[in-house]
Amino acid sequence: MISLEMDLEKLKSEAKTVLSIMAAIGLLTIILGIASGNYRGQFLCLTLGLIVVFFSVVELIRSLRGANVRSIGIPYIQGLWVSASMGLGYVVTSPAPYFQLPPLFSAILFIIGWVLLGLGVYKLLSVSRKTGLPLAV
Amino acid sequence: MGNKSSVKDVYGDYATLTIPSSEYRSTLNIFMVYMGVLAVVAAIWAGSGLAQMYDPWTILKVALVGNVILGIFGALIAYVGGATRANTYMLLRYPLGRIGAMIGNLVVSGLPLLMWFAVETWLFGVTLNIIWPDQVWADIAVASIWGGILMMTTAYFGFKAIALLSYITVPFWYTLIFIGFMAAVDTAGGFEKLWSVGPETFAPLGLGITYVVGLYASGCVITSDVSRYGEKKWSGSLAWALHVIMFMTLLLFIGGSMTLLTGSPHVIAAIAKIGLGLGALLLAALGQWTTNDNNLWSGSLAWVNTVGKLNKKTWVLILGVIGTIIAGVWGGLYKASLDPFIQFGTFLGYFIPPVGAVLIADFYVFRKYILKINDPDKRYSFGPGTKYAAVNVPGVVAMAAGGIIGWYTTVHNIGVPVLNAIAVSFLLYLALIIPMHKAGVKYEVGVWVEKPTGF
Numbered sequence: 001m002i003s004l005e006m007d008l009e010k011l012k013s014e015a016k017t018v019l020s021i022m023a024a025i026g027l028l029t030i031i032l033g034i035a036s037g038n039y040r041g042q043f044l045c046l047t048l049g050l051i052v053v054f055f056s057v058v059e060l061i062r063s064l065r066g067a068n069v070r071s072i073g074i075p076y077i078q079g080l081w082v083s084a085s086m087g088l089g090y091v092v093t094s095p096a097p098y099f100q101l102p103p104l105f106s107a108i109l110f111i112i113g114w115v116l117l118g119l120g121v122y123k124l125l126s127v128s129r130k131t132g133l134p135l136a137v
Numbered sequence: 138m139g140n141k142s143s144v145k146d147v148y149g150d151y152a153t154l155t156i157p158s159s160e161y162r163s164t165l166n167i168f169m170v171y172m173g174v175l176a177v178v179a180a181i182w183a184g185s186g187l188a189q190m191y192d193p194w195t196i197l198k199v200a201l202v203g204n205v206i207l208g209i210f211g212a213l214i215a216y217v218g219g220a221t222r223a224n225t226y227m228l229l230r231y232p233l234g235r236i237g238a239m240i241g242n243l244v245v246s247g248l249p250l251l252m253w254f255a256v257e258t259w260l261f262g263v264t265l266n267i268i269w270p271d272q273v274w275a276d277i278a279v280a281s282i283w284g285g286i287l288m289m290t291t292a293y294f295g296f297k298a299i300a301l302l303s304y305i306t307v308p309f310w311y312t313l314i315f316i317g318f319m320a321a322v323d324t325a326g327g328f329e330k331l332w333s334v335g336p337e338t339f340a341p342l343g344l345g346i347t348y349v350v351g352l353y354a355s356g357c358v359i360t361s362d363v364s365r366y367g368e369k370k371w372s373g374s375l376a377w378a379l380h381v382i383m384f385m386t387l388l389l390f391i392g393g394s395m396t397l398l399t400g401s402p403h404v405i406a407a408i409a410k411i412g413l414g415l416g417a418l419l420l421a422a423l424g425q426w427t428t429n430d431n432n433l434w435s436g437s438l439a440w441v442n443t444v445g446k447l448n449k450k451t452w453v454l455i456l457g458v459i460g461t462i463i464a465g466v467w468g469g470l471y472k473a474s475l476d477p478f479i480q481f482g483t484f485l486g487y488f489i490p491p492v493g494a495v496l497i498a499d500f501y502v503f504r505k506y507i508l509k510i511n512d513p514d515k516r517y518s519f520g521p522g523t524k525y526a527a528v529n530v531p532g533v534v535a536m537a538a539g540g541i542i543g544w545y546t547t548v549h550n551i552g553v554p555v556l557n558a559i560a561v562s563f564l565l566y567l568a569l570i571i572p573m574h575k576a577g578v579k580y581e582v583g584v585w586v587e588k589p590t591g592f
Binding site: 043098 | 301304305306307308309312313315316317320323324401412413414415416417419420
């Protein structure tokens with residue numbers, strides 16, 4: 001059941017903040033990938049990072065345009081879902097031998113992956129509980 | 138259309154009832170459900186099967202043709218679910234009769250999904266064995282058994298943590314497949330290499346197309362199980378067609394290409410060989426979880442509608458135990474061999490589509506043009522007290538004939554066996570039922586009255 005007392009402006013503000021953070025983290029991973037000096041690492045970070053940035057920005061815009069809990073909450077949840085998933089991707093792939101990332105970059109991306117994943121999952125559960133929207137939207 | 142009555146959902150998940158409008162979901166949601174089912178190792182593993190038969194370019198062609206067949210076929214059936222708000226097992230009561238539908242349910246879902254649960258469990262064992270080849274607990278047969286028990290348990294209790302992790306995995310799974318493909322091309326020496334690899338001999342194209350259709354034949358015929366929830370009647374049709382034609386084709390192509398480019402026996406070995414990491418392989422193992430949950434869920438729906446006793450959760454346990462035993466035996470006898478998997482996929486390709494063909498013939502042709510029921514919502518009705526034939530003779534005959542023709546033309550390499558099976562069932566059903574109806578000959582035997590539980 002969607003909470004009718006949900007403060008829409010508060011929800012929008014939260015979506016704006018969190019998805020902006022996600023997009024910034026995605027951008028950071030792209031910069032790290034480029035800085036790694038290794039084409040395989042660059043490919044990995046460009047792929048995952050661009051997905052995070054793209055979905056965070058698009059869903060942020062959709063969320064800000066929303067006028068009710070569903071039209072704000074659904075894009076917010078979708079943005080969190082994709083970003084958390086790519087965070088899992090960084091956790092899984094940054095230590096992989098194929099990408100030949102220098103150890104420092106690999107470690108930083110591994111940590112960033114956990115941050116994206118942890119923040120994403122935490123906010124997914126929190127938003128779902130507050131708005132009454134299911135995770136599978 | 139939709140369940141507006143106060144009939145209690147005794148079996149769970151509207152197994153014998155139509156969906157109420159309060160449960161409708163968006164087209165995107167339906168699409169994501171289908172994509173979640175596809176996010177599994179078996180889809181790219183199947184590509185490895187094609188790699189034993191063709192080069193990458195032919196794999197792409199065969200996969201596309203096979204998936205276009207699945208796309209059209211499944212979309213037609215999905216629309217029936219969207220219009221009637223009923224699952225596949227209820228829909229089959231009309232073209233096959235109530236008792237005929239029980240046979241159809243077992244052919245389409247009850248037995249194949251049990252086997253798919255076993256296959257996915259076996260693949261779980263194969264994946265773990267690649268990661269830890271020297272550990273006893275990661276022996277294919279051993280891992281299949283404890284993995285199957287775990288998957289069955291989480292499906293039964295519905296552990297939210299597992300469901301959440303599986304849900305998070307889906308977008309990255311598709312990204313990983315893309316990354317894996319590019320990595321395979323890179324390590325092999327570029328795209329020029331991609332177009333130069335292939336097996337020594339090619340299989341007939343018809344065999345490959347039948348294999349591709351067989352891989353998802355069960356899912357194709359039971360699209361109504363998901364599409365019945367779509368907010369629009371065509372939600373499921375669009376979602377199904379898009380996901381199978383685009384993404385299933387890509388997955389098969391990528392799985393086959395990775396196998397050929399790395400010279401590995403199968404795609405899981407290819408992922409390990411490329412060096413995508415332990416995490417990628419663990420993710421592959423985790424990917425088995427969601428799909429196996431769905432396999433048990435859909436399979437139990439079929440058995441509930443067939444037997445009418447025990448609830449969905451109990452059937453999840455029964456099917457889980459049997460499937461786990463099969464997986465363990467399979468792993469012990471065949472290890473990681475692709476041969477039984479290819480035979481299994483081909484078998485499904487000629488046995489299951491005839492059931493869908495009879496449903497399509499009945500809903501879109503017989504009921505519309507012969508019985509003159511133009512409104513799709515009114516062609517099938519359900520609810521306590523509804524009378525069905527016990528057996529629809531043309532339906533059962535056509536279904537059996539299609540399966541036999543599919544098998545025969547596979548063995549003798551005649552045309553595209555799956556298309557032969559579909560055509561024979563579709564045409565034979567109409568060739569029997571229309572003249573019999575017009576001549577006033579009784580084609581439905583016995584009567585079955587729907588009980589208050591919906592059974």
